[in-house]
Amino acid sequence: MPVKTFRPLTPSLRYTKLADFSDITKTKPERGLVVIRKKTGGRNMYGRVTARGIGGGHKQKLRLVDFKRKKHGVEATVAAIEYDPNRSARLALLEYKDGEKAYMLAPVGIQVGQKVMSGPDAAPEVGNALPLKSIPVGIAIHNLELVPGKGAQMVRSAGGAATLMSRDAGYAQIRLPSGEIRKIHEDCYATIGQVGNTEHENISLGKAGRTRHLGYRGITRGVARNPVDHPNGGGAGKSKSGGGWQQLTSPWGLLAKGYRTRHKKKISNRFILVRRDGRPMKLK
Numbered sequence: 424m425p426v427k428t429f430r431p432l433t434p435s436l437r438y439t440k441l442a443d444f445s446d447i448t449k450t451k452p453e454r455g456l457v458v459i460r461k462k463t464g465g466r467n468m469y470g471r472v473t474a475r476g477i478g479g480g481h482k483q484k485l486r487l488v489d490f491k492r493k494k495h496g497v498e499a500t501v502a503a504i505e506y507d508p509n510r511s512a513r514l515a516l517l518e519y520k521d522g523e524k525a526y527m528l529a530p531v532g533i534q535v536g537q538k539v540m541s542g543p544d545a546a547p548e549v550g551n552a553l554p555l556k557s558i559p560v561g562i563a564i565h566n567l568e569l570v571p572g573k574g575a576q577m578v579r580s581a582g583g584a585a586t587l588m589s590r591d592a593g594y595a596q597i598r599l600p601s602g603e604i605r606k607i608h609e610d611c612y613a614t615i616g617q618v619g620n621t622e623h624e625n626i627s628l629g630k631a632g633r634t635r636h637l638g639y640r641g642i643t644r645g646v647a648r649n650p651v652d653h654p655n656g657g658g659a660g661k662s663k664s665g666g667g668w669q670q671l672t673s674p675w676g677l678l679a680k681g682y683r684t685r686h687k688k689k690i691s692n693r694f695i696l697v698r699r700d701g702r703p704m705k706l707k
Contacts, residue, residue, distance in 0.1 A: 426625045439629025442622065446513060448535055449503035453516060456526055457484040460509070462638075480638025483508045489517075489525040490566065490574035492552035492612060495542030497521070501535050501550075511581035511623045515539075515550070528566055528579060530616035541612070549616040555595040556609035558587055565618045567597065568611035575612070581623035584616075596696065604697035645674065 425445065431437035465477035486507050499517040502524070507514045515529040517539065527539075533550050541552035547559055558564060563584040566575040578585045578600060586598040594606040628634055631641070650657035654672050662669070671679040695704040 426622050435630035435632075437629075438627050440625060440627040441629075442620075442626060444506065446504055446620075447506050449505050449516065452484065452486055452505060453524055453526075456487045456516075456524065458487065460485045465640075476640055476642050477638060478640035479635055481508070481636050485509060486514060486526050488514065489527055490576075490579075491572070492527065492541035492566075492614070494519060494523070494525075496540070496544060498538050498540045499525070501533060501537045501539065503535060504529055504533070510579070511620060512579065512618050513581075513620050528614070529619045530565065530614065531619045531621060532616065533619065547615055550614065552612050552614045554610050554612055555587065555597075555607060556590065558613065558615070560587055560589060562587055562615065563617050564597075564613040564615060566612075566614035567607070568613065569607065571608055571610040571612075575614075579618065581618055581620040583618045585613075587613075594694075601699045602697075602701065603695060603699045606694045606696060645671070 425443050426440050427443045429436040429439050460483045462480065463477070465472050465474035467473045486505075486509065488507075497519050499519045501515050502518045503516040505514045505516060505526075513529040514526045515533055517525045517527055519525070527550075530549050533539075537550065539550035540546075543554055543557050545551040545553050545557075547553060547557070547562060552566070564587055565578040565584055567577040567585055568574065569576050583600050585600060588596045588598055588604070590596070590609055593609055595609050595611075596604060597607050598604050628637075634641075645653040645655035646658075646662065648656035653674055654676060655669060658669075673679060692704060698704055
């Protein structure tokens, strides 16, 4: 998918880089595979803001993506490649022999008319979903389960790919896109290939309004507020990094820099072999 640029006729167009959507073959979603997405504005059931920076945005519909690839042993045909406003990857519309339709993440190289299949007997080809014990070592995978049968939770964004490094004692060692090496049960499913729309990282929205269209609502910096409104507010001078006695925090005092938010005794720590920064995981 190429990225298109614009002549700088306006200040916002000077830095705008957008997808040309040449890979899209169907413009409207499948009616039976979408539900209305209700906007929350970052508020919970009591009407209180629990997630700042959320609000507005264009109306969207949620596509019901089959992250489980649950129809094992049934061949499906790729009917179309579609845009999904809720994620960076593209979707592939599958049509099974029995007439059922489903969405899956579109990997690099998948084409309309191509046959895909899921299950332990599927061939290790692009778009096919297999358990980790059936996938050849060293191959690129995505759409990865953490718990067998729960559905894919990792490596789902555009351009993402993990690598199956080895298998031992019922677990597979996976190198994730972040660099983390993690043990995952070999009965978990993954899809062969790299997630498509690899040019997504080159997109530049170009103006603040386009960010608002995506549902983001800007918030004021803490250092620009008054002391009554934020721990980092006030002061006669400016300091981008805090400086002096002041440490950059959230409005509720949680440190913003250097503070590790992962719990030391989290039960899934035992599955992490190497951290994202390359250091081995220390279990306590």
